[in-house]
Amino acid sequence: MTNSSITKVRFDSAEPGVSLVGDLYTPAVSRPDSAAFVIIGPMTFQKEQAPTQYARRLAAMGHTALAFDTRYRGESGGEPRAWENPFHKVADIISAAAFLRAQPGVNPDRLIGLGICQGSSEMLRAVAEDDTIKAGVTLAGQYRDHEGDIEWLTEEGYAARLAQGQAAKAKYEATGEIDYVPAVDETDMNVGMPGKFVWEWYHVWADKGLWDNRYAVMSDADLLPYESISAARMLTKPYLLIHSDNSFLPDAARRHFEAMPSTRKTLLWDGDTPHLSYYDQPEVLDRTASAIDAWVSQL
Template structure:
């Protein structure tokens, strides 16, 4: 069963798809998992795939849609802001904390691609999350900074000029996320991502168990290398595991049935152990 719900985050509402396990009973309390989608995605796509698979394995799942995007509220539209994305997760935890069918001490989160980076970072200080998982986690900060510092500074200068132009009445500049996406990104919001670092303080503050899942093909956005680096850095984690799926690349962990089945089965075992 899938039900679209809404919860308050700051001054607007966030839309999310709530799924419950088979033979669900209001009289029981279930472990719950928040699912955080990639950049340029929405709750109906990758997050929905994992939400459905994990719900079938006994969890309440909540696939949230980023603020300012999709069915979620918030103005201006089409912005990507790491701080807001992490506040979405915190507000989702708030929502789950007061649901009578959720065990408030058994809440976890899974993030895919950029969503993985946000889940990692929010878990550093959000200890209501008792366990976390990542699939092809990516760091939007390093992606948008790129390998050329001079080019990054030039881009930030252009963002600054565009923001001033919009203050003076120019139309917002909307750019594509990347070549494989038809979704819209407000150009000036790219500045929000430039200083984000998903792995900062992981070695000291990430205390929860973590399941890291990557493919063995380099693929897009550096997720294979980031997963390995995360595994090495997570020295404060109570328990950590790295699953490398043979023959899989970054996008296979989005929606390839075989790959997502393997990943979901691993995540289910992990969360059953730690939630």
């Protein structure tokens, strides 16, 4: 392991006048086979959460890593706030990759996208569509296809959330008014990410004032129609997919892996590791970062 430095960086998004903010982790000593990672996290994430955990570890191993806030969250710009738009996230990944590629010491042929939870579905599409991102790694992914969405929300729940999101977006476009609900709640299911186990992890950040527990209802008009299975079918680059029996929607993860035509894909099935352990449990973070490092060293 080596020491690393952290630099606050700002770069342009695809939206005119809107900047993205990230933390750039640079190793004290770069390895001959070092890579550069652009990292995004779960639905409603801010960079200080899981992305920072992986950026620190990968930089300590000799790699460069960029953990950044996508539009509408954290330190990055964009309105309305707390708008969960996966199409914009894909564009932001590509903007971040362009910024990272231009940094001193970065080998553009070893630029890798890393996505966590729902960030996996957005990273998968960015890797498939952007030629400058040379390989992809996703872990504990929420991969998006119709079967997975219905398993996540049920047919009735999906239809209700989509209708509410479309109505809220129409209202915003007509009046500029934004409807919000909490991003998480212990008992209320009419929130961005329903479920007690999600609330138990996120509310700690909210209680400390480190994360905005807010979700724009109009998000569902963009989030729910998004899918990643078509991107998986396009994927010909090296790809490492890390998942477990207790990660979210394991069948969707398998469907996506099987759909990839790449002959350089690797599936690391991590037993029964709990989903949220990939966010903050040191032993799981260390093990996963080491697995990523070992895989990258073989590229």
